[in-house]
Amino acid sequence: MTTDTPRVSAAWLTLREPADAAARAPELVEPVRRRLAAARPVVIHDLGTGTGSMGRWLAPRLPGPQHWIMHDRDADLLKQAMAEMTDTAADGAPVTVESRLGDITRLTATDLDGASLVTASALLDMLTADEVERVVAACAGAGCPTLLTISVTGRVELTPPDPLDADIAAAFNAHQRRTVGGRSLLGPDAVDATAEAFGRRGATVLVRSSPWRLGPDQAELISEWFTGWVDAACEQRPELGRQVAAYAHRRLADAAAGRLRVVVHHSDILAACE
Numbered sequence: 001m002t003t004d005t006p007r008v009s010a011a012w013l014t015l016r017e018p019a020d021a022a023a024r025a026p027e028l029v030e031p032v033r034r035r036l037a038a039a040r041p042v043v044i045h046d047l048g049t050g051t052g053s054m055g056r057w058l059a060p061r062l063p064g065p066q067h068w069i070m071h072d073r074d075a076d077l078l079k080q081a082m083a084e085m086t087d088t089a090a091d092g093a094p095v096t097v098e099s100r101l102g103d104i105t106r107l108t109a110t111d112l113d114g115a116s117l118v119t120a121s122a123l124l125d126m127l128t129a130d131e132v133e134r135v136v137a138a139c140a141g142a143g144c145p146t147l148l149t150i151s152v153t154g155r156v157e158l159t160p161p162d163p164l165d166a167d168i169a170a171a172f173n174a175h176q177r178r179t180v181g182g183r184s185l186l187g188p189d190a191v192d193a194t195a196e197a198f199g200r201r202g203a204t205v206l207v208r209s210s211p212w213r214l215g216p217d218q219a220e221l222i223s224e225w226f227t228g229w230v231d232a233a234c235e236q237r238p239e240l241g242r243q244v245a246a247y248a249h250r251r252l253a254d255a256a257a258g259r260l261r262v263v264v265h266h267s268d269i270l271a272a273c274e
Helices: 010-023 026-035 053-061 075-084 129-142 165-176 187-200 216-236 238-256
Strands: 042-047 066-072 095-101 117-121 146-159 203-209 212-214 261-273
Touching (some): 010 212, 010 216, 026 053, 042 053, 053 066, 129 146, 146 187, 165 187, 165 216
Antiparallel strands (some): 146 261, 203 261
16 A cells, blocks of 8 residues: 555544454354464464554454564554553463564565464455455465455445435445545455455455444444545535535434444455465
8 A cells, every 4th residue: 555545543443443343253263263273373464453453352362372463554553553452362372462564565475474364454445456466465375364354345224214325325435446546446346356366366265244233332433434434425426515414414413312323334254275
């Protein structure tokens, strides 16, 4: 990813972390545990680590000593991830961590040499088709399982429904697929593109649903997500702006009052080359 890629704020990552943790497909953890049973210590490369939520979620679910290598292009996020990483595995074994600053789309299999597992969260939809191919080639070349979680699929459900929901969703999805800085993002197409890329390399690929299910207890997250969702849609289709003001006011009032429920659909991928 280049400097044209928007910086993700630590505040947003912190706000969404509980929803991500609740959404990730737990049934993909057991196959990972089985694959890692003989590895000591387990070496895990986390790509686009952000504030480290993937490590905090997965490390306590895996037994045995673990060493996490966190990759990101943002030094401040990496510093926070290092400081907040858990130090204990599922069975009480130690968890250690190091950071690597750089562009994860330029990694090769050599950079991942010795990996027991590669992980990422909320990453794929921000990549281009070429970048997905490079990331998949590196992971497959490393010969270890890859667990990629919380990738948007383009489906959103708001309750109660509103006639404008479908127009906003379509404009948002188009924004996710936009070309920026010469990069044509995959957005909601990333899950299929990634699964196909692993499949071409002979991997066994499992895809599972991992939706956010947000209700009154997540009113702050709903409001932040909704505002970003609408802003992106209006950036993509400025003509929507004339209709959106009253719509947004209604929706945000419903969120604040605990009346709005949102399901944001994602998918998790586990790929393993035999």
